[in-house]
Amino acid sequence: MGESTPAIVVEDLYKRFGALEVLKGISLRAHEHEVISILGSSGSGKSTFLRCINLLETPESGKVYVQGELIRMRPKRGDRIVPEDLKQVERIRSKLAMVFQQFNLWAHMTVMENVIEAPLRVLKVPKAEALERGEQMLQKVGMYDRRDYYPAHLSGGQQQRAAIARALAMEPQVMLFDEPTSALDPELVGEVLKVMRGLAEEGRTMLVVTHEMDFAREVSSQVMFMHEGLVEEYGIPSEVFERPKSERFRQFMSGLLR
């Protein structure tokens, strides 16, 4: 079997907030079934990088390919770029489900309504099918018995599992996790990580911005360490964690162990 098309290719991404350069040329290649953990201290640009992939942030320059399809951008007013075709961006976003640090469930909808909303409206799945798929996904994350609850009536861990079910219901090609456990009480982190481990075992393609070192070490196929907008370290977890080449990553690790 030949090399298949990578799920995500990012080439030379630059991003600036005002005078602050957040990303200074980041590239990444994620093949199908890969789990890539993106590590870094706060301010390293790791969340911004993830958010540039589905264009929640617009980079200054760089290319993003999803399953070989380039997100077309055009220059606008000097050094900025904007999407050439919003319809293309929306279609590509629907293949890249995102899970947020703050869950971002829709407060006026029940768990089940949250889960079926985008399949119904974006993918135009028939309602019966969307409900059936929603039930499966909620069972998978252990939230089926809470399907009629509103988000405000759930714990953080439950909300995050519901948000993961919402992402799964889109049957995404790639899942983007933006610090999914950082807003959770310590005792609730485990239940979310357990669901994520299950997804990794299913062979889902995942990009995970995280501070969970055990997850990065045990679950990911690649680890990427970012520092001040640059990739400092990249490789398979055993290599990266056992024999880090970068002094910064060593400092980062020892800082965590402190």
Added chain:
Amino acid sequence: MHWDVVLDNWQLLLQGLWTTILYVSASLALGLILAIPLSILRSSSNRFLSWPVWAFTYFFRGTPLLVQIYLIYYGLGQFESVRESFLWPVLREASWCALIGFTLNTGAYVTEILRGAIQATPYGEIEAATACGMSRAQTYHRIIMPGAFRRALPAYGNEVIFMLHGSVVAGVITILDIYGAAKKINALTYTYFESMLAAAVLYMLIVYLITRVFKRAESRWHAHLRPRTE
């Protein structure tokens, strides 16, 4: 006390009650329809879209309803160009002037109520909609506006009551609403206290019904805000 004058003129009061309900509900409905697009424009970051709406709401919230109705009903008729235009058959009628004035007035208030509710949308909810591929229009339709309507409900309930009380202005420009009916009874019988108290009771009755409706609406649409009960 001459309560018999109230009883003798019950048909007049009933007609006034019906007229008030008709004007208030029609202008509330039209005002809401007007306010939905205006509130979206008003909350836009594009100044060319938000500024004209701001000017509109500033005028209608910044001046008394009575003055607005006088401007429309008596003021516009002063201009020959208006009297000769196709609009004159509408603008010479007190009923149309009241309906237009009420609609623009409540439309302005509701625009600002909704604008506040739209701008209070948690940004994460919009990002989640964007991230799963919803278009801007879908995000407004499914996420922003449904949330905004729910947040706006208590303030909107107040606006409905204010609009009801503001509608006495119809009685001032010859329309036979509740206040108009009471005024007429008083003119026939010189019983200010009895006729105005009869009007007051009818207004209170409507307010009672309005608060009941909004209580039910809140229990239905604010389920997601209630404390958890199990």
